[in-house]
Amino acid sequence: MGKYNEFLYDDIGNEYSRKHLYLQELARHQSTLKSVSASDKEKVIKSINVLTSNRKNHPYHVELEAFKKAERNFKVTLNAKLKLHMTSLDPSLDRKQRAFESELFKAKEKVNFYQSYTGLCYDAELEYEKGRLIIEQLPEIMLKYKNTVDELDQAKAHLEKIDPKKEEAFKSEYKAFKADQQKRYRDGVQKLKDKRAAKNISEKALKNGKIELKKKNKESLTLKSYESDKRATKELIGNKKYILSKGIKRDVNVMKSNISDVRRRMPMEVLKTKPFYAWLTAPLPGLGQLLNKQFFKAILFAIGSLFIYGIAIPYALGFGNYQGDGIAGLVTLASEGKKIDKSLIFMIEGIVAIFLVAFSIAIYLISYFDVLKVEKDIIKGIRPRNWFESLTKVESEGFPYLVSLPALIVTIFIVIVPITTAIMLSFTGMNPKNQSKFPWVGFDNYTLIATGSGLAGSVFWSILGWTLVWTLVATSMAILVGFMLAIIAHNDRIKGKTFFRTVFLLPWAVPAFITIMFFSIMFSPNGAITTILNDIFNVQLTVKTDPFYSRVVLILLQTWLGSSYVFLLSTGVLQAIPGDLYEAAQIDGATEWQKLRKITIPIVLFQTAPLLVGQYTFNFNNFSIIYLFNSGGPFNPSKYGNLAGSTDLLISYIYKLTMENQYQSIGAAITIVISLGLMLFAFIGFKNSKAFREERL
Numbered sequence: 001m002g003k004y005n006e007f008l009y010d011d012i013g014n015e016y017s018r019k020h021l022y023l024q025e026l027a028r029h030q031s032t033l034k035s036v037s038a039s040d041k042e043k044v045i046k047s048i049n050v051l052t053s054n055r056k057n058h059p060y061h062v063e064l065e066a067f068k069k070a071e072r073n074f075k076v077t078l079n080a081k082l083k084l085h086m087t088s089l090d091p092s093l094d095r096k097q098r099a100f101e102s103e104l105f106k107a108k109e110k111v112n113f114y115q116s117y118t119g120l121c122y123d124a125e126l127e128y129e130k131g132r133l134i135i136e137q138l139p140e141i142m143l144k145y146k147n148t149v150d151e152l153d154q155a156k157a158h159l160e161k162i163d164p165k166k167e168e169a170f171k172s173e174y175k176a177f178k179a180d181q182q183k184r185y186r187d188g189v190q191k192l193k194d195k196r197a198a199k200n201i202s203e204k205a206l207k208n209g210k211i212e213l214k215k216k217n218k219e220s221l222t223l224k225s226y227e228s229d230k231r232a233t234k235e236l237i238g239n240k241k242y243i244l245s246k247g248i249k250r251d252v253n254v255m256k257s258n259i260s261d262v263r264r265r266m267p268m269e270v271l272k273t274k275p276f277y278a279w280l281t282a283p284l285p286g287l288g289q290l291l292n293k294q295f296f297k298a299i300l301f302a303i304g305s306l307f308i309y310g311i312a313i314p315y316a317l318g319f320g321n322y323q324g325d326g327i328a329g330l331v332t333l334a335s336e337g338k339k340i341d342k343s344l345i346f347m348i349e350g351i352v353a354i355f356l357v358a359f360s361i362a363i364y365l366i367s368y369f370d371v372l373k374v375e376k377d378i379i380k381g382i383r384p385r386n387w388f389e390s391l392t393k394v395e396s397e398g399f400p401y402l403v404s405l406p407a408l409i410v411t412i413f414i415v416i417v418p419i420t421t422a423i424m425l426s427f428t429g430m431n432p433k434n435q436s437k438f439p440w441v442g443f444d445n446y447t448l449i450a451t452g453s454g455l456a457g458s459v460f461w462s463i464l465g466w467t468l469v470w471t472l473v474a475t476s477m478a479i480l481v482g483f484m485l486a487i488i489a490h491n492d493r494i495k496g497k498t499f500f501r502t503v504f505l506l507p508w509a510v511p512a513f514i515t516i517m518f519f520s521i522m523f524s525p526n527g528a529i530t531t532i533l534n535d536i537f538n539v540q541l542t543v544k545t546d547p548f549y550s551r552v553v554l555i556l557l558q559t560w561l562g563s564s565y566v567f568l569l570s571t572g573v574l575q576a577i578p579g580d581l582y583e584a585a586q587i588d589g590a591t592e593w594q595k596l597r598k599i600t601i602p603i604v605l606f607q608t609a610p611l612l613v614g615q616y617t618f619n620f621n622n623f624s625i626i627y628l629f630n631s632g633g634p635f636n637p638s639k640y641g642n643l644a645g646s647t648d649l650l651i652s653y654i655y656k657l658t659m660e661n662q663y664q665s666i667g668a669a670i671t672i673v674i675s676l677g678l679m680l681f682a683f684i685g686f687k688n689s690k691a692f693r694e695e696r697l
Helices: 020-034 038-055 059-087 095-117 122-161 164-197 205-227 228-266 285-290 295-316 327-332 345-378 387-425 446-453 459-488 495-510 511-522 529-536 547-576 578-587 593-618 623-630 650-660 664-688
Strands: 007-009 015-017
Touching: 015 547, 020 038, 020 059, 020 664, 038 593, 059 095, 059 511, 095 122, 122 228, 164 228, 164 387, 164 446, 205 327, 228 495, 327 345, 327 495, 345 387, 446 529, 446 650, 446 664, 459 495, 459 547, 459 593, 459 650, 495 547, 511 529, 511 623, 547 593, 547 623, 593 664
Parallel strands: none
Antiparallel strands: 007 015
16 A cells, blocks of 8 residues: 655645645555554554555545535536527527626536535535636626627628718818828928928937828828728627637636646645556557546547557558568668668668657657656646647647657758768678668778778878868968958058958858869969069969969968958957947057957957868868869879879868769768767867856856
8 A cells, every 4th residue: 555645735836735635644554653662663554554545434435425426416417407508598699698608507506415525525625716717707708798799789880771872972172181291291301301491400310200290190190080880880799709709719818827726736635655557558659648537648649659559669660661671671771671771771770760769768758757747746636738738738838849859850860860870881892792681780980091091092191181180271371361451451540441442352251162162273274363463573383283373372262262251250349349448548559560460350259160160171172172163183093092092181082082983981981980079179169258157258
């Protein structure tokens, strides 16, 4: 036998004494077992045994059973009385009015019945309080509804009787009034302009005056339009319809909310002391909620059960797959499948199956813990939420989750599933010889990268070194140039700031691929820039065939392209720096360099540091400039083989490995390695930036 608590609790933790006298007496006996001596324990245990064996004959149970029998009889007679009452109502009442009458009649009958049982149990007291609240608040709602319906009918009848001649006369009057108001508006504007011409008011005052005159003119016309009987009546009809559709519903919800407050403060008493629905119904989400009489939740979790047993589990077992065998196909990778079966499809379908199973497990756990919590609350005395309370809870607190859920599902299938596929692909042997079917190879691909061996792994470290140099130098130069241009353009002594700012933004405004292709042509062996440089320095400069010159030009080109974005960021921050800081520094005798170092640079970095970190990660994977300028060349087969060129970054190298040479598995492994490196770099950069460590400068 479980242990009972002497007290009950409501939704906010208030303590209540039990009205169930049998359970109260049993709880007191059980609580004394801790404090009595060993000799007295036997007496207490004997008293408990006597009490439990005679439970049905306990005076409280006898009284409670009599109440339940009377309640059953009351509900039967209530239905009969209600039918009789509804037949006596005015037949002209609409559906909503009849529903209100039915609700009010039942509330009155319940108050009369449960009033004498409020001291017996909390359920009777709750029914009494609910009925009392309905009797207090519903008649006012009914009267408001009836009056609104009558006023709406009167307005509709009045609308049909309006004299068209009067409306035509009003239109002529309104037209003349409108012309007069327009004249007054123009006269008022002219007076303002005259004051401005005489320099009695500012330009801003002139603008605000025009706005005010326009507003008054509009208000006068609107007010005059309501002198039309037809328009005023239509407005009244619209207002009454709104009250009937929204206002009455709001009033009813307020009444329901008040009833809900009473319900949340009214405890309940049950005989069970341990939750068992949660364990019993764990395999079938929704059933536990149904047993707890939470029908709204039961419907939602029942849909989850349909998903689990109708979609997730069958798909995980291979039913409904395009080619694969569900999770089993992820292990075999179609090694024993048909000739047309592809390992990659088996892998993807296996990954999808895993995520579907993960969703199923989440539904199981959420359902289990929900039922468990509700059961524990019921044992404590807290009533489970009804339909209205659950709906209100979802509207007030569940909205973020409802909005985020579709985004989460989409993110999983268009982001996480492809990432997981890439990770798993890196542990396989998908190469030019094994495209349709490929085996698991474990860490072989990562071993090739770490040791720099194999056809693909031998050039990894060389390309990584150039990628790091490119990222650090090109990005740092772009940041430096962009920041310096912003400092120059912000200087008060510079004339024509708008022109210079427009010029500095051109590299960012013009599509990057156009600029890259333009310079690629200009730096070709017979290009204009190459020809000019050769003529000036009297040398044979071949930029696109020399690794050193190609890399230098690429860095300079990225400096030109990236500086505009940094210039834009820095300009915005510089314009927001208060001039008082510089004035205070000037008074203290600070030099221009000190003001730059102590004020300008810290504030700009504080505002832009996270975005500048993003610039480094962007340039690390800047595929377009490398591929469009020279396709990663010049090529040196003796050093890079046939898979890469001297200016290839890791991102373009991966593209050539996977798309041009079909080394998908080694390409996936390199992708994972550089992704982890970039995430670590971004994390360290963000964590150490002042903007993330402090809330303000």
